[in-house]
Amino acid sequence: MAEILVLVDHTDGAVRKPTLELLTLARRLGEPSAVFLGPGVDAATEALGRYGAHRVYVVDAPEVDEYLVTPAVDALTQIAERTGPAAILLPSGPDGKEIAARVALRLDSGLITDAVDIQAGADGPVTEQSAFAATYQVTAHVTQGVPVITVKPNAVAPEPAPVTPAVEKQDIDFGPAAAAVRVLSRTPRERGDRPELTEADLVVSGGRGVNGAENFALIERIADLLGAAVGASRAAVDAGWYPHSHQVGQTGTQVSPQLYLAAGISGAIQHRAGMQTSKTIVAVNKDPDAPIFELADHGVVGDLFEVLPQLADEIERRRS
Amino acid sequence: MKHVPDATADRTFTEDGTTDRDSVDSLLSELDEYAVEQALRIAESGVDAEISYLTIGPDDARDALRKALAMGGDSAIHVSDEDIVGSDAFGTSLVLARAIERHGFDLVLCGMASTDGTMGVVPAILAERLGVPAVTHLEDLAIENGTATGRREGDGATARIQGALPAVVSVTDRSGDARYPSFKGIMAAKKKPLETLDLADLGLDAAQVGPAGARSAVDAATRRPARTKGEIVTDDGTGGAGLATFLTTKKFI
Secondary structure: OOEEEEEOOEEOOEEOHHHHHHHHHHHHHOEEEEEEEOOOHHHHHHHHHHOOOOEEEEEOOOHHHHEOOHHHHHHHHHHHHHHOOOEEEEEOOHHHHHHHHHHHHHHOOOEEEEEEEEEEEOOEEEEEEEEOOOOEEEEEEEOOOOOEEEEOOOOOOOOOOOOOOEEEEOOOOOOHHHHOEEEEEEEEOOOOOOOOOOOOOEEEEEOHHHOOHHHHHHHHHHHHHHOOEEEEOHHHHHOOOOOHHHEEOOOOEOOOOOEEEEEOOOOOHHHHHHHOOOOEEEEEEOOOOOHHHHOOOEEEEOOHHHHHHHHHHHHHHHHO | OOEEEOOOOOOOEOOOOOEOOOOOOEEEOHHHHHHHHHHHHHHHOOOOOOOEEEEEOOHHHHHHHHHHHHHOOOEEEEEOOHHHOOOOHHHHHHHHHHHHHHHOOOEEEEEOOOOOOOOOOHHHHHHHHHOOOEEEEEOOOEEEOOEEEEEEEOOOEEEEEEEEOOEEEEEOOOOOOOOOOOHHHHHHHOOOOEEEEOOHHHOOOHHHOHHHHOOEEEEEEEEOOOOOOOEEEEOOOOHHHHHHHHHHHOOOO
């Protein structure tokens, strides 16, 4: 069966959910093998096997943490040359996309980024992407070399398919370019008690209408009641009311949750580009002409400071 | 820089799956303005710098160069050739790399992505082709002692990263607000040198770029059906409860 390489996204062996989604998608195309870079493989192997990784290729070299992107490019390229995979899948973050692009260049392969679905086709994987602020759906395929594909989080629900992986250490010949960009310091994003924005099934976001950092407590209350991640519009982030890592939009995080609740967000094109593929969208805004209402499955024209507390009380009442 | 269809307009694809550039007005990609701004700040910091802008595109892509020149900077290069139309990131980066090598460089500054294709991979591929460090996705940038240093918001972590010049650097929309061209700047831009090159000038042929050189193909581009207009209610004091009922019927509560 054709081997599919999946680059593992992890922090010290804690595998992030998008990797489990990649393994799930990889099984449609062949037999998944995980490529694990850095320390912590022992902690990760069980999770990778649970989602169908038959092999785990490990590169535990200091270069991977000390330098940006290029050591991973060396590792993935050389493992691909040794194993001859039918496809290579990576997560669609800044790191994943840059690794993918450089690996594709070195392998003389084609590249597709930000896939939201992959199916097996007669001539290899067929991808689906969203384009132009998610107003278009594009299907595409790679025409040259090993298809290298980055996949957005939440493209598919992770499905277990337990196997016991063979763990194989891989020695990599790091080229001079591997040490090109030094990582002076690295601060893992704080995980907190709420789900991560990229991985969350539910997202509650606040915008300009929230009108102050302290008022985000209201957004957080709804998020906690629903078990949702907290998002923010660029206006709210630029105003300093919520951290940039929570920004939803074209230049922030692009989300595609089951539920997106937008409060005090008008819905500028850049914001819509980041949340338009959400399955169910609800909006609360004072302005009846806010563009967000064009997307909303349920919209409330009203003051979020009246609507949201009532919603919170009502959720608590219905649960008790 | 990239001259792109206005992101706030209704953008469409042509029959062959490429961007329809005739149906809406194009302008300098907003995300590239941040790169222009950083270049100007470096020059203003007292470094002896010459700023050249580079774009690929049809005749009207010069508008993007004129916009950048109006913000500041010295000269511009416009690569224009029918055969480049339909290039993927590999073809585009090949043309850019050849033009950059021809001109010479200490620093290549890019936006984090274009606002039309949004792949965000050209800076990394460009660095790989030029054989220089890729110091990418920076929220701030400092050029000192022959290095580029900045803060990068990566996949799971925020990092401070550093690479030696010459290098390719890309900056995000958090790197600092881009300035508006002044009237004086707009007038001055008209007199700044603008060189036009074609594929032959760069020693490239048609097979290396455009659809012929592309490594992926679009099978179909279909407009997503418009979302069915939902129920929009005006809050009469029960809006929150109504929203809870909606969320309950959808099984979110």
